Amino acid sequence: MANKYTLLKKDGLAKRAEFETVHGTVQTPVFMNVGTAAAIKGAVDTDDLKNIGCQIQLSNTYHLHVRPGDELVRKMGGVRKFMNWDGPVLTDSGGFQVFSLASLRKIKEEGVTFNSHVDGRKIFMGPEESMQIQSNLGSTIAMAFDECPPALAERKYVKASVDRTYRWLLRCRDELDRLNLLEDTVNRDQLLFGINQGAIYEDIRTEHADMISELDLPGYAIGGLAVGESHEQMYAVLDAVVPHLPENKPVYLMGVGTPANILEAVDRGVDFFDCVYPSRNGRHGHVYTKYGKLNLFNQKFETDDKPIEDGCQCPACSRHSRAYIRHLLKAKEMLGMRLCVLHNLWFYNHLMADIRCAIDEGRYKEFKKECLEAYGTDTK
Amino acid sequence: MANKYTLLKKDGLAKRAEFETVHGTVQTPVFMNVGTAAAIKGAVDTDDLKNIGCQIQLSNTYHLHVRPGDELVRKMGGVRKFMNWDGPVLTDSGGFQVFSLASLRKIKEEGVTFNSHVDGRKIFMGPEESMQIQSNLGSTIAMAFDECPPALAERKYVKASVDRTYRWLLRCRDELDRLNLLEDTVNRDQLLFGINQGAIYEDIRTEHADMISELDLPGYAIGGLAVGESHEQMYAVLDAVVPHLPENKPVYLMGVGTPANILEAVDRGVDFFDCVYPSRNGRHGHVYTKYGKLNLFNQKFETDDKPIEDGCQCPACSRHSRAYIRHLLKAKEMLGMRLCVLHNLWFYNHLMADIRCAIDEGRYKEFKKECLEAYGTDTK
Helix, strand or coil: CCEEEEEEEEECCEEEEEEEECCEEEEECEEEEECCCCCECCCECHHHHHHHCCCCEEECHHHHHHCCCHHHHHHCCCHHHHCCCCCCEEECCCHHHHHHCCEEEEECCCCEEEECCCCCCEEEECHHHHHHHHHHHCCCEEECCCCCCCCCCCHHHHHHHHHHHHHHHHHHHHHHHHHHHCCCCCCCCCEEEEEECCCCCHHHHHHHHHHHHCCCCCEEEECCCCCCCCHHHHHHHHHHHHHHCCCCCCEEECCCCCHHHHHHHHCCCCCEEECCHHHHHHHCCEEEEECEEEECCCHHHCCCCCCCCCCCCCCCCCCCCHHHHHHHHHCCCHHHHHHHHHHHHHHHHHHHHHHHHHHHCCCHHHHHHHHHHHHCCCCC | CCEEEEEEEEECCEEEEEEEECCEEEEECEEEEECCCCCECCCECHHHHHHHCCCCEEECHHHHHHCCCHHHHHHCCCHHHHCCCCCCEEECCCHHHHHHCCEEEEECCCCEEEECCCCCCEEEECHHHHHHHHHHHCCCEEECCCCCCCCCCCHHHHHHHHHHHHHHHHHHHHHHHHHHHCCCCCCCCCEEEEEECCCCCHHHHHHHHHHHHCCCCCEEEECCCCCCCCHHHHHHHHHHHHHHCCCCCCEEECCCCCHHHHHHHHCCCCCEEECCHHHHHHHCCEECCECECEECCCHHHCCCCCCCCCCCCCCCCCCCCHHHHHHHHHCCCHHHHHHHHHHHHHHHHHHHHHHHHHHHCCCHHHHHHHHHHHHCCCCC
8 A cells, every 4th residue: 555644633624634655654734845846946955854844845847857857867766866855755747837837838638739948849748748757757646737727717718628637637547557567667656646627616626526536546636726816716716625525635735825825725624735935935035934924135134133033943043143144135145045945944844833733732723813813814 | 362373293394283263273274165245155054164174264354344334244243143153254354355346446555445346336445444344343363454466467566565565564453453452342352464465576575474474463374376377376486485474373375276276385384275166166066076176067977876076975975966966057956056065165174184184194295196196286
């Protein structure tokens, strides 16, 4: 048995679980740190991730396919060995990047033809290709290849797209089953998560959720959110969709989000999250604290000898002042970005630990309320 | 007594010594890691420096005066507290940067007027200003304010410049004596090192060395080398000048250099070095090894699963392959630069440790010969 999801506790709809994989056990709710090109942006190494309390990280199939190439990563023993990370890794399908980064896309039933954002060369990716690439990367969890239509796309387009995404899911499942049986596959226990789509059309979403749930996959994601719709629309979709996904499987809300988004989504039954906010904001000197977000470029921190957040034990707060980090950022010293990213990843991972603790202790609603009052609700 | 230089051993002209300061004892020969703007470029933190075996670091007076400002650094408790480094720090005088970075310079007996390279504003710096700034920075060792004439400048210009640099040294000494007596000075034990100049004119150099040696300062530097002359010219200057500096004081060769330069200079009696090569080269993927320098962008490292240097215990080599680091560099991930800089600083600091050991054991000539045969002589 290559994976096992154990629901330890429910508090309202919030789930506290553990997810066992061949690469280690993940305590959920969990935040996956984003290592797009097999590296966390901001000069953060995998041993830093350990110190931060990171349990699982995400890498991007599209980026690694384009550079250095998934065949190279396979030769190096897969993405985990390549970047020296012995915990679980989830790879996305490449679909989102194909639809957001690449140019001159052409979508057909077989898959998508597009131009690489690095060198412009023409690439074809369909469900089979995405599985083959992810199999080469040897991640713990592979994501199904899907189309992520714009949040506000027309109903007719979304319906046709979701139907195709379902057909693609069946092809992904068959192809990964085949790949996992091959002798020389990097990770023969690679797991497939299906992805629910449907933009903000709740009936399309729930019908699709019912269909993919029947496939009894190891986990399910909700995709196509945080791409232009309001937070209220996002929460409404979660309210509608999560009850249509199996309770005894991990639910992953892709690309989300702010601390407030995560707190709300956990309250609706979500287990897994990933988001570039902590690293991207960190690189711009925006740091999360229990009082809300600070912009360290602000002049008022010029001679502030306090840490980013008092009491924080992260590598930045335990050693450096706001004044010093502000100076580094202004002098464009990479160390400034590294310290802010380390702090933000620490903040996110420790928020998740606090969330797990609150669910364990049956006080999640109260915990969420306290956090939202302290942070505010929009701290992306 | 704020400092004490103890000559432990001589092996030919090579000196093995220890230099005690109020901020800790330095074992020499030593390489000072360059933290220009109170940060090591390449996202390297002061705790990384400790792991690398760094004993002392250098910060740049000109850069810190321009940004964030030495008054701010003083408010934050001095540069050591500001960047959280509890070992010794040497600050340069700002002179070299004034003459190399700033524009529209005007040199007078009082000092130099120039325009900031950051915002263009007009700044005046003379011996007193340089000492005041360095006093605000609170470094362990302050360098005298000097003019660094071009290596190939005309004799007449160099003579006049060196005479002025001598008069500036007297003013530096008097001003630092005054500042060290003030109640609210950050480091009242701040030491002054004089700087020998004279381009490649050996008679001007030795006469000047004799004059500054009589001042009985805590240490002496040789400046104005590695600025355009050949390596042979540099070594000839060292052959001429070092015997004119006191043997019982540290001798610091400023801004030098390649591993080969350091090996040759130690053999001529130099104690202290600093150079941007390891960090600058690291940021460009050029890494030092016992076999010579490697360019990790080279295609031949694409699937090379060996560390940068086999047997190396640095944070890069102990965790990552050449193939992975090459990928990071090509993908412009900051982590690639950080790993290469960490490796190079490790290489330099461990080279110095090996040099000290070889002198201790009376086999320095042999050690130098082995290294030069292994590295080649020009590995900047």
